[in-house]
Amino acid sequence: MATKASPVTSVSELLAKFQQAIAEKRSAQPILNRTSFVKLVKEIFIEHDANATPSYADLDAAFTLADEDKSGGLDEFEFLKVSALFYEVLMMEY
Numbered sequence: 001m002a003t004k005a006s007p008v009t010s011v012s013e014l015l016a017k018f019q020q021a022i023a024e025k026r027s028a029q030p031i032l033n034r035t036s037f038v039k040l041v042k043e044i045f046i047e048h049d050a051n052a053t054p055s056y057a058d059l060d061a062a063f064t065l066a067d068e069d070k071s072g073g074l075d076e077f078e079f080l081k082v083s084a085l086f087y088e089v090l091m092m093e094y
Contacts, residue, residue, distance in 0.1 A: 011080065017044065018079050031073030034063050041086060054086070062086075 021040045022030055032040065038059045045053040054062070066074055066082035074082070 014080065014083055015076065018076060029073065031071065031075050032079060033073050034060065037063050037074055037079070041083075044083075044086070 017040060018032065021032055021036050025033070025036050038056060041059055041062075042053045062082050062085070063074065066078045068078055069075075
């Protein structure tokens with residue numbers, strides 16, 4: 001039986017999740033594409049036992065807004081900015 005991951009509780013843990021997602025993507029560029037972003041955010045919500053995870057449409061819109069340089073991927077800074085919004089949503093759950 002797989003053990004459940006601990007919820008992200010700090011910026012350093014969030015960055016570690018970002019780096020892990022980059023490594024899993026096996027890309028030379030340190031950015032998350034849309035698919036990897038959606039997967040990672042859903043995993044974070046599940047780790048926090050959130051009552052509901054954001055819909056694909058919501059995550060798609062969040063990705064588009066967060067991709068400030070319109071590169072098609074989120075760098076660490078863009079990811080942290082959008083993650084702050086999701087963290088607020090998670091905290092409203094408690």
